[in-house]
Amino acid sequence: MFEITFHLKKTKNVPLYAQLYDYFKVEIQNGQIKAGMKLPSKRRLAAHFGIGLNTVDTAYQQLIAEGYVESRVRKGYFVADMDPIFPIMEQATTPKLASQRETNMIDFNHGNVDTDSFPHSVWKKCLNKTLYLQEREMFISGDPQGEIGLRAEIADYLFQSRGVRCVPDQIILGAGTQYMIHLLRLLLGKERVFGLEDPGFHRVREVLKVEGAEVRFIPCDERGLKVESLKESHADIAYVTPSHQFPLGMIMPISRRVELLKWAKESDGYIIEDDYDGEFRHEGKPIPSLQGLDACGRVIYLGTFSKSLIPTIRAGYMVLPPELIKIYHEKLQGYKQTISKMIQETVCLFMKGGHWERHLNRMRILYRKKNQVLLAALEETFPDGITVIGEKSGLHVLLQVSLNKSETELIQSAAKEGVKVYPTSVYHSKKVNKPTILMGYGGLPERKIKEGISLLKKAWL
Numbered sequence: 528m529f530e531i532t533f534h535l536k537k538t539k540n541v542p543l544y545a546q547l548y549d550y551f552k553v554e555i556q557n558g559q560i561k562a563g564m565k566l567p568s569k570r571r572l573a574a575h576f577g578i579g580l581n582t583v584d585t586a587y588q589q590l591i592a593e594g595y596v597e598s599r600v601r602k603g604y605f606v607a608d609m610d611p612i613f614p615i616m617e618q619a620t621t622p623k624l625a626s627q628r629e630t631n632m633i634d635f636n637h638g639n640v641d642t643d644s645f646p647h648s649v650w651k652k653c654l655n656k657t658l659y660l661q662e663r664e665m666f667i668s669g670d671p672q673g674e675i676g677l678r679a680e681i682a683d684y685l686f687q688s689r690g691v692r693c694v695p696d697q698i699i700l701g702a703g704t705q706y707m708i709h710l711l712r713l714l715l716g717k718e719r720v721f722g723l724e725d726p727g728f729h730r731v732r733e734v735l736k737v738e739g740a741e742v743r744f745i746p747c748d749e750r751g752l753k754v755e756s757l758k759e760s761h762a763d764i765a766y767v768t769p770s771h772q773f774p775l776g777m778i779m780p781i782s783r784r785v786e787l788l789k790w791a792k793e794s795d796g797y798i799i800e801d802d803y804d805g806e807f808r809h810e811g812k813p814i815p816s817l818q819g820l821d822a823c824g825r826v827i828y829l830g831t832f833s834k835s836l837i838p839t840i841r842a843g844y845m846v847l848p849p850e851l852i853k854i855y856h857e858k859l860q861g862y863k864q865t866i867s868k869m870i871q872e873t874v875c876l877f878m879k880g881g882h883w884e885r886h887l888n889r890m891r892i893l894y895r896k897k898n899q900v901l902l903a904a905l906e907e908t909f910p911d912g913i914t915v916i917g918e919k920s921g922l923h924v925l926l927q928v929s930l931n932k933s934e935t936e937l938i939q940s941a942a943k944e945g946v947k948v949y950p951t952s953v954y955h956s957k958k959v960n961k962p963t964i965l966m967g968y969g970g971l972p973e974r975k976i977k978e979g980i981s982l983l984k985k986a987w988l
Contacts, residue, residue: 535576543578547586555595558611566604593814594780609782633979634947637923639970640834644893646886653876657869669868671860673700677875681844689805690819691828693846702841702865707829708734714855715764722762724752726954728773731766744956747772751779754786763796770805770814774925774954774965776917784817791825801829804921806887809895824848834922835887842866842874894922900973904980922969925951927961930987934962937987944986946979
């Protein structure tokens with residue numbers, strides 16, 4: 528019988544469901560609560576602590592989403608079948624011109640964000656303050672690795688929100704994911720073989736193709752990249768999007784993450800963790816990073832400000848393991864920084880002033896509402912013939928369509944009605960029989976989302 532050995536603390540800083548979730552997660556990771564063990568019922572936990580059933584349910588749903596716990600019909604909640612995670616290394620110390628028709632189209636582009644909700648006035652104040660405080664420094668070349676102040680803010684943010692453990696010296700700033708992949712190829716050596724998710728992010732594939740890198744396409748299942756297929760491919764670099772697989776949207780559960788980390792350790796390989804859309808999850812809190820579980824220095828963490836701030840600043844970052852940061856200082860210090868020093872200092876002030884955290888919180892609420900509006904409109908308009916995929920996180924969904932139309936026909940007929948939707952075939956290495964459409968909703972107001980779905984009905988039915 529499971530014995531309850533912890534206490535909840537009523538505090539404003541940590542919600543009760545989060546305390547419950549953290550306790551079970553740590554105990555499962557350490558092997559204290561073993562695989563297959565049955566957990567207390569929601570009703571029993573609620574009665575024991577004197578809390579609501581919804582609080583317990585929220586904690587259990589987060590554990591289920593991350594793969595720690597399984598729900599079995601009429602049987603209850605059980606710890607998932609997985610190996611204990613080895614003791615995590617010590618926490619690093621961190622200081623704190625289109626046509627008129629296209630212009631008028633309702634564009635479900637997954638790369639767009641809600642710019643109307645961006646705090647423009649606050650951003651301008653930070654920009655002006657940067658110019659005032661660093662008038663002379665703005666004309667001097669900065670640190671090739673990126674400005675130390677911004678790197679310190681990023682290190683602090685990543686630990687607090689994503690569980691990434693690093694110091695500022697492990698962070699490299701650069702103009703987006705494609706540039707980072709270019710640097711990594713130089714850093715890791717051109718003889719390396721890259722294993723890419725299939726389907727997966729096509730822009731990474733394009734960079735590697737142009738540079739002549741050897742690539743293997745690794746199939747995904749409902750838990751993400753298949754590690755057994757990765758082993759068979761003989762790749763020694765794995766590029767993954769575990770917190771929100773692109774484009775399918777699934778979350779890699781903890782058992783698969785542990786399996787992937789074991790592969791990296793045993794094969795002397797590296798994992799490139801692209802935390803695509805990691806900040807935006809519509810149920811529960813954001814999924815912790817894979818890097819935070821890495822005790823052997825085999826994970827390279829990538830992130831950008833494109834979705835969480837604005838795409839046009841072209842600012843991204845990567846966190847290198849200690850072994851690789853040494854190689855970086857030896858081989859790549861000659862590479863100049865690709866992000867404007869003015870932009871770096873402005874983002875630094877924006878984060879330091881607490882504006883970043885407030886903006887993210889507002890956007891999470893806003894995007895969650897837009898997600899609900901989109902799903903409700905799809906359910907009402909297309910009760911049959913369409914399956915929605917990846918709706919629980921990120922700023923896009925996939926529509927798997929069974930309406931006797933090809934992918935091209937679906938996109939063209941939508942365009943005739945003034946709606947722009949996108950193919951998913953570009954993300955696959957092989958031809959896919961069932962047409963699937965990608966729809967981003969972050970940049971559209973709610974009324975446009977509803978109008979767009981209504982027009983799709985006219986185009987497709």
